[in-house]
Amino acid sequence: MNRIKTTFDELSSNDSKALITYIVAGDPDLDTTLNIMNCMVEEGVDIIEIGIPFSDPMAEGVSIQKGHERALLSKISIRDALDLVSKFRASNKATPIVFMGYMNTFESMGVKEFCQAAACQGVDGFLIVDMPPEESAEFSTEAENNGIDVIRLIAPTTDISRVKEICDLSSGYIYYISVKGITGSNNLDSEDVKQKVKLLSGETDLPIAIGFGIKDSDSALSVKDLADGIVAGSVFVDLIGEGGDTITKIAKKTKELFIAIKQ
Amino acid sequence: MSEKTLPDNKGRFGVYGGRYVAETLVPALDELYEQYKIIKKDKKFLSEFHKDLKDYVGRPSPLYFAKRWTEILGGAQVYLKREDLNHTGAHKINNTVGQILLAKHMGKKRIIAETGAGQHGVASATVAARHGLDCVVYMGEEDIKRQSLNVFRMKLLGAEVVGVNSGTRTLKDAMNEAMRDWVTNVDDTYYIIGSVAGPHPYPEIVRDFNAVVGKEVIEQSINQIGKNPDVLVACVGGGSNALGLFYPFINSEEVKLIGVEAGGLGLSTGKHAAPLNDGKEGVLHGMRTYLMQDDAGQILETHSVSAGLDYPGVGPEHAWLKDTGRAEYVVADDDEALEAFKEVTKVEGIMPALETAHALAFVRKLAPTMENKKTIVVNVSGRGDKDINTVASIEGIEL
Numbered sequence: 286m287n288r289i290k291t292t293f294d295e296l297s298s299n300d301s302k303a304l305i306t307y308i309v310a311g312d313p314d315l316d317t318t319l320n321i322m323n324c325m326v327e328e329g330v331d332i333i334e335i336g337i338p339f340s341d342p343m344a345e346g347v348s349i350q351k352g353h354e355r356a357l358l359s360k361i362s363i364r365d366a367l368d369l370v371s372k373f374r375a376s377n378k379a380t381p382i383v384f385m386g387y388m389n390t391f392e393s394m395g396v397k398e399f400c401q402a403a404a405c406q407g408v409d410g411f412l413i414v415d416m417p418p419e420e421s422a423e424f425s426t427e428a429e430n431n432g433i434d435v436i437r438l439i440a441p442t443t444d445i446s447r448v449k450e451i452c453d454l455s456s457g458y459i460y461y462i463s464v465k466g467i468t469g470s471n472n473l474d475s476e477d478v479k480q481k482v483k484l485l486s487g488e489t490d491l492p493i494a495i496g497f498g499i500k501d502s503d504s505a506l507s508v509k510d511l512a513d514g515i516v517a518g519s520v521f522v523d524l525i526g527e528g529g530d531t532i533t534k535i536a537k538k539t540k541e542l543f544i545a546i547k548q
Numbered sequence: 549m550s551e552k553t554l555p556d557n558k559g560r561f562g563v564y565g566g567r568y569v570a571e572t573l574v575p576a577l578d579e580l581y582e583q584y585k586i587i588k589k590d591k592k593f594l595s596e597f598h599k600d601l602k603d604y605v606g607r608p609s610p611l612y613f614a615k616r617w618t619e620i621l622g623g624a625q626v627y628l629k630r631e632d633l634n635h636t637g638a639h640k641i642n643n644t645v646g647q648i649l650l651a652k653h654m655g656k657k658r659i660i661a662e663t664g665a666g667q668h669g670v671a672s673a674t675v676a677a678r679h680g681l682d683c684v685v686y687m688g689e690e691d692i693k694r695q696s697l698n699v700f701r702m703k704l705l706g707a708e709v710v711g712v713n714s715g716t717r718t719l720k721d722a723m724n725e726a727m728r729d730w731v732t733n734v735d736d737t738y739y740i741i742g743s744v745a746g747p748h749p750y751p752e753i754v755r756d757f758n759a760v761v762g763k764e765v766i767e768q769s770i771n772q773i774g775k776n777p778d779v780l781v782a783c784v785g786g787g788s789n790a791l792g793l794f795y796p797f798i799n800s801e802e803v804k805l806i807g808v809e810a811g812g813l814g815l816s817t818g819k820h821a822a823p824l825n826d827g828k829e830g831v832l833h834g835m836r837t838y839l840m841q842d843d844a845g846q847i848l849e850t851h852s853v854s855a856g857l858d859y860p861g862v863g864p865e866h867a868w869l870k871d872t873g874r875a876e877y878v879v880a881d882d883d884e885a886l887e888a889f890k891e892v893t894k895v896e897g898i899m900p901a902l903e904t905a906h907a908l909a910f911v912r913k914l915a916p917t918m919e920n921k922k923t924i925v926v927n928v929s930g931r932g933d934k935d936i937n938t939v940a941s942i943e944g945i946e947l
Contacts (some may be wrong), residue, residue: 338846341715341720341721341724341832341833341847342724343724343727343728343833344728354714360844360846362844362845363844363845387831388568389830389831389847391845392830393845414570415568415569415570415831417567417568417570419558419567420567420568438570438572439571440570440571440572440574440575441572442572442574442575442576442734443571443574443575444575447574451571462570462571462572465733465734465735466572466731467728
């Protein structure tokens with residue numbers, strides 16, 4: 286059984302929510318990323334999304350843009366990200382890993398070759414930001430052939446007929462974008478999210494994760510009861526950008542979010 | 549064989565084009581396409597658009613026979629399609645005049661645009677001023693430096709010019725930033741894309757609004773030459789002036805279509821902006837097309853003396869025209885463009901934009917190889933005033 290489903294099943298049987306975190310592969314270097322991943326797992330993170338650095342990350346706010354730029358200073362590629370997962374898997378067989386990024390890097394190795402390699406190294410899901418259902422036929426087929434989930438985005442602007450269509454094509458979990466905007470936005474409106482997620486959960490049996498705009502215990506608390514998990518990214522990438530004792534800072538922030546959604 | 553009926557309903561030109569955007573924008577693009585399909589058949593809209601092209605832009609633009617230059621080149625007869633004479637000084641206004649009417653029809657209150665050389669930014673700021681809409685223009689810091697005249701023009705027109713500091717700080721980064729703005733303010737904001745690029749339906753909309761150029765050339769050629777021209781030449785960055793000229797001729801197979809990309813310091817140096825000549829297929833800015841990229845799929849920094857051609861991608865219809873062989877794509881480098889700029893200025897008294905100078909540079913090579921009964925029409929996409937500082941600084945002159 287795949288790791289994403291196992292993780293959500295276990296959480297659900299304990300009546301608990303998923304804490305999902307996002308960092309960029311190789312920001313600022315691959316060793317640090319690996320250490321951060323292990324630290325996050327230790328502090329209770331359930332699923333890790335690994336951002337694949339891209340020169341033109343159109344959906345990202347300034348924080349994550351800078352993370353991509355830092356990783357690209359040492360030319361971190363999707364192949365490097367695969368190596369990173371392979372190293373992570375040497376000591377962790379349980380925590381699901383999702384690759385998140387942009388079509389052009391995901392295609393760079395060839396779709397078939399990449400999906401095979403990703404499955405082989407232990408990647409569990411893909412979330413390709415600029416791949417709406419209309420453009421996803423080839424990737425979906427190859428991902429499915431290799432047992433990798435295709436996580437899709439649903440936005441506040443998505444209407445109900447499209448919600449159905451997207452849910453039918455999704456696997457793993459549904460990523461609900463909580464704000465109209467880019468990652469790290471500040472205008473999280475939990476009332477609006479509540480309405481939309483309610484609508485959404487009527488259309489799918491898949492777990493729903495809420496992301497964009499969650500950065501501390503208050504924002505996590507405001508949406509945690511609405512869905513099956515929350516995603517926090519920009520806040521971690523900011524901490525990495527600050528430098529200093531990154532691991533300690535990441536551990537502290539992870540703990541804050543863990544406490545907010547699990548207790 | 550080429551068809552004039554593309555794109556299909558998914559916005560594809562063969563494998564190119566499409567709509568590679570974050571989910572938040574998909575409904576906005578759907579709405580845009582629905583509204584566009586309605587207004588492009590709406591008599592009231594069409595009459596307003598054509599009235600604006602005539603009375604505000606100053607169309608039709610002349611098809612001018614470059615007599616002295618033709619004699620110097622000693623071959624084919626060279627005609628210049630004078631888009632430089634349009635209001636605001638370039639072909640870019642054709643598209644913005646159309647899109648601002650679409651924006652108003654859709655009830656949008658705020659206009660955003662990206663710009664490279666500043667011509668599209670000026671054209672957007674101009675129509676926003678005329679219709680009383682707020683306008684924000686995103687422009688790379690690098691371009692702000694080399695196009696200070698246009699930056700000031702936009703500000704005078706009441707637009708806010710936002711400098712973009714990310715990435716290579718040029719046109720592609722300005723487009724990223726405009727997309728980020730749009731995704732955040734999608735309810736009240738209309739994004740006027742300035743080239744035949746971006747997600748469906750932009751390549752189609754921008755092409756259609758620029759196609760007035762080619763349509764006029766068909767009529768003017770019959771009157772002035774007595775037949776269609778033999779060759780059409782235009783510079784290609786994103787490719788809107790080229791497609792505006794080419795599109796009405798796509799089914800006239802006897803007319804050869806040649807797009808000229810920016811060769812920068814030369815194709816072999818890698819420092820250029822010629823994805824159709826030296827790039828490969830990929831996905832950027834919502835479209836599948838030819839891109840300048842490395843093996844890891846990272847978009848490469850481009851180089852061109854002209855800010856308007858300094859873009860690592862190209863409109864998807866050009867990618868398709870290249871693959872089908874209907875159009876041919878060549879390069880002219882910085883030096884060749886500068887020589888053509890000077891020659892046409894001196895010989896014809898017409899100072900072209902540095903973008904246009906790339907097309908003229910290729911005509912300099914092509915015309916002497918053709919018989920003198922053949923004709924070339926080259927699109928003078930814009931005027932060169934904005935480039936004076938660039939040219940002066942290359943000459944080591946401080947103005």
